[in-house]
Amino acid sequence: xxxxxxxxxxxxxxxxxxxxxxxxxxxxxxxxxxxxxxxxxxxxxxxxxxxxxxxxxxxxxxxxxxxxxxxxxxxxxxxxxxxxxxxxxxxxxxxxxxxxxxxxxxxxxxxxxxxxxxxxxxxxxxxxxxxxxxxxxx
Numbered sequence: 001x002x003x004x005x006x007x008x009x010x011x012x013x014x015x016x017x018x019x020x021x022x023x024x025x026x027x028x029x030x031x032x033x034x035x036x037x038x039x040x041x042x043x044x045x046x047x048x049x050x051x052x053x054x055x056x057x058x059x060x061x062x063x064x065x066x067x068x069x070x071x072x073x074x075x076x077x078x079x080x081x082x083x084x085x086x087x088x089x090x091x092x093x094x095x096x097x098x099x100x101x102x103x104x105x106x107x108x109x110x111x112x113x114x115x116x117x118x119x120x121x122x123x124x125x126x127x128x129x130x131x132x133x134x135x136x137x138x
Contacts, residue, residue: 006069015111018108091127
């Protein structure tokens with residue numbers, strides 16, 4: 001139960017940070033991606049701040065023998081870059097550029113009853129389903 005409460009509080013904090021940085025506004029994100037037009041560099045500072053905190057936190061946290069509420073760390077086992085990763089990254093980037101949403105802000109946008117967020121989340125799950133059907137065949 002404690003783990004679920006911590007996860008909920010972490011999600012709320014993450015969503016509040018996204019809202020505070022205006023990352024749930026697709027126009028703000030699209031203006032950041034529009035480097036030849038009305039470029040808005042403010043999200044660059046948000047990303048630099050987030051990456052700085054994450055890099056320091058990961059270095060400190062991974063020095064521990066285990067997380068606070070789990071028996072071990074669950075880190076990715078695959079470290080190579082393959083065609084599936086490149087294709088998935090390209091599809092993700094195209095979707096982000098077309099919609100102005102990435103998964104975190106689209107989930108946060110659901111709290112605002114945003115139709116765009118609903119479409120984005122449904123598209124993500126459609127992509128999960130298609131990937132599972134196409135790539136995970138025996």
